[in-house]
Amino acid sequence: MSGTLLITGVGQRIGQHLAEHLQAQGYQVIGTYRTDRPSLAELSEQGVELVQCDFNQPAQVTELVEKVRHQSPVLRGIIHNASDWLPDSGAETAVATLHAMMQVHVAVPYQLNLALQEQLMASEVADIIHLTDYVAEKGSRKHIAYAASKAALANMTLSFAQLLAPKVKVNSIAPALILFNEDDSEEYKQKARAKSLMNKEAGADEMLQTVDYLLQSRYVTGRSLAVDGGRHLK
Secondary structure, rough: OOEEEEEEOOOOOOHHHHHHHHOOOOOOOEEOOOOHHHHHHHHHHHHHEEEEOOOOOOHHHHHHHHHHHHHHHHEEEEEEEEOOOOOOHHHHHHHHHHHHHHHHHHHHHHHOOOHHHHHHOOOOOOEEEEOHHHHHHHHOOOOOHHHHHHHHHHHHHHHHHHHHHOOOEEEEEEEEOOOOOOOOOOHHHHHHHOOOOOOOOOHHHHHHHHHHHHHHHHOOOOOOEEEOHHHHHH
């Protein structure tokens, strides 16, 4: 496999695993990050090209677009992984919370998809993959703005699939529990696992294999692939 992939949010967790995995497969990964982390040094050593970009700073997003355009006239794909998870904390901050969620999960992916469509179209086959969330369909009582923004991202999958076909396939992946955090308590883990039929932590490989499937497909587009362990049936 070869070609240049832009992956947003590679500093930790799934983004880091994706960058490592796809770089090792022969892609040239350009990875964005907001916060400096020890993991970034490891990614750099593996050949991942790192670009610091705060999605809340429009000038930095513009600089990212120009950098990718300049050095990658042909782009194999974009994986929109960058995410934030802010709880709804009351009416006083509601507008700010919604704006923050929409900026990271909707506005920047929308901007990047449009700004880099010429580079994507130049590839023999190209992909856009939106990482959404299980709550995009179910909703969330404590993270309304987050769920709404992920639902908007899922909807953009349909629109961009129509706009960019047949040269560019556009799909989304909607995960539920994939990886626990290091500080999660055993009580929390037990409750979280019990929400799905599979009753376990999926692990990063599930996401890597799903991304591999979409990148290797020459036909699937405009779809959302659920990686939720049958949680919708509980």
